[in-house]
Amino acid sequence: MTTQRGRFFTSVSRSVEAAARHLNIEAGLLEQIQCCNAVYRMRFPVEREDGTIEVVEAYRAEHSHHRLPVKGGIRFAPTVSQDEVIALAALMTYKCAIVGVPFGGAKGGVRVDPFARSPRFLERMTRRYTTELVKKNFIGPSIDVPAPDYGTGEREMAWICDTYDVLCPNGMNNHACVTGKPLSLHGIPGRREATGLGVYLGIREAVAEAEDMEPLGLKPGLEGKRIIVQGLGNVGYYAARYLQQEGGAVIVGIAEREGGLFDPNGLDVEAVFRLRKESGNLLKLEVGEKIARSEELLERDCDLLVPAALENQITAENAPRIRAKIVAEAANGPVDWEGQEILRQRGVFIIPDLYLNAGGVTVSYFEWLKNLSHVSFDRMTSRWQEESARRLVETIEGLAGKSVEAVMRRKLIKGPKEVELVHAALAETMTTAYRRLRGLQREKDLPDLRTAGFVYALGQVALTYRDMGIFP
Numbered sequence: 001m002t003t004q005r006g007r008f009f010t011s012v013s014r015s016v017e018a019a020a021r022h023l024n025i026e027a028g029l030l031e032q033i034q035c036c037n038a039v040y041r042m043r044f045p046v047e048r049e050d051g052t053i054e055v056v057e058a059y060r061a062e063h064s065h066h067r068l069p070v071k072g073g074i075r076f077a078p079t080v081s082q083d084e085v086i087a088l089a090a091l092m093t094y095k096c097a098i099v100g101v102p103f104g105g106a107k108g109g110v111r112v113d114p115f116a117r118s119p120r121f122l123e124r125m126t127r128r129y130t131t132e133l134v135k136k137n138f139i140g141p142s143i144d145v146p147a148p149d150y151g152t153g154e155r156e157m158a159w160i161c162d163t164y165d166v167l168c169p170n171g172m173n174n175h176a177c178v179t180g181k182p183l184s185l186h187g188i189p190g191r192r193e194a195t196g197l198g199v200y201l202g203i204r205e206a207v208a209e210a211e212d213m214e215p216l217g218l219k220p221g222l223e224g225k226r227i228i229v230q231g232l233g234n235v236g237y238y239a240a241r242y243l244q245q246e247g248g249a250v251i252v253g254i255a256e257r258e259g260g261l262f263d264p265n266g267l268d269v270e271a272v273f274r275l276r277k278e279s280g281n282l283l284k285l286e287v288g289e290k291i292a293r294s295e296e297l298l299e300r301d302c303d304l305l306v307p308a309a310l311e312n313q314i315t316a317e318n319a320p321r322i323r324a325k326i327v328a329e330a331a332n333g334p335v336d337w338e339g340q341e342i343l344r345q346r347g348v349f350i351i352p353d354l355y356l357n358a359g360g361v362t363v364s365y366f367e368w369l370k371n372l373s374h375v376s377f378d379r380m381t382s383r384w385q386e387e388s389a390r391r392l393v394e395t396i397e398g399l400a401g402k403s404v405e406a407v408m409r410r411k412l413i414k415g416p417k418e419v420e421l422v423h424a425a426l427a428e429t430m431t432t433a434y435r436r437l438r439g440l441q442r443e444k445d446l447p448d449l450r451t452a453g454f455v456y457a458l459g460q461v462a463l464t465y466r467d468m469g470i471f472p
């Protein structure tokens, strides 16, 4: 076990061990649950833009085979290491258990700075990485199903799917080898925004609890809450957008790699996102106060801090200076073990990553199911539901002797679109999971929601192993 442990995996393991004290899990079973079942570390050559060759380092970690396929994103970042992918794969195992997604956890990483490379280099690299995964049986609809993560998105998932299809021709279910694909290439509507939307839904659940807000000196509800978001990528952008547009929160700060913006009266997330895309640099925008060191923004006054970039952003070093009353972990592992202890002592409420960013894997699961069934979720039911609702409305009109107003009639009889079904199922998942964790925390008198999350997840994984008859 110790050989697998770097800083991030140690942090996850400490949470697991703290949770295990509240459960009756024998040592051997706990070790089996905690350890990473398989890691493939690879090195492969990729032609650079200037024709020279770069040897790229990459990984795929399959943390737990208690359920197959295993599932987890692929990250492109210069910081990728074996410790990081193992820790992230482990979090995936527990995350899937918390939101009832029947997969084991996995994660992939390629050590490269995607923001500094050309699309052609990234394509060659992604295709070669996929080839390595195919060669070693580390990808496949029933084996291991990657998804987007930091530095990757729909484009990379399309390259992976295409490469897999070329190498494994005629597979009926090939499109289910990866999720987060573009819509035109067998993706699902709602996946792009799923993690950020899930973050919003999770925060909304948490701040609705008056009993939990009172000790923080906060009123229940999102309306008017002052929020700082770190990272305006896939997760951070959608989370900030929903928090502002649906929740009525005030986004007072946005931090990116190059620096941050702060405005106590609120920033327009949509406008900042668009302008940053155009100019490539947040600090070129003529809005709010410019902050050159983005880490500084984490320490500004706000109600909620939403780290949505990378791990280890809040540590023993800066935790004493964090002024947010709630830290909502949209990224994986943004608060390390020591940072968490300090925040806890200071009464900061943490909404943990293994619950809060589970919206992505939830909708990835729906995409995988759709790919296996080869039909969209609304296709078989939408028309039938419309007809059924129309008959009901007409019956009520007949009984009442008057007609329903046209706009209301359209609303009542409209069949669901696929994206509406996805959003509704995601909302149900996030709400149910939050209530379950909060209930468990209270029932077992656990110190925080993270411990509750690990206690629940460990219990679920342990149950599967016991039911296999391997452990007593």
Ligand code: NAD
Pocket (backbone or CB within 6 Å): 073, 148, 149, 150, 151, 152, 195, 230, 231, 232, 233, 234, 235, 236, 255, 256, 257, 294, 295, 308, 309, 310, 311, 330, 331, 332, 333, 357, 358, 360, 361
């Ligand atoms: P992304 O690449 O789309 O966006 C990350 C953003 O963070 C980028 O815009 C980057 O410039 C910015 N960033 C990097 N370092 C920063 C720093 N020091 N300060 C401020 N900004 C910084 O990645 P993403 O998919 O949004 O993933 C973000 C986090 O969410 C990661 O921890 C990832 O593991 C986690 N996550 C992602 C998903 C998903 O579906 N994409 C699902 C679950 C969890």
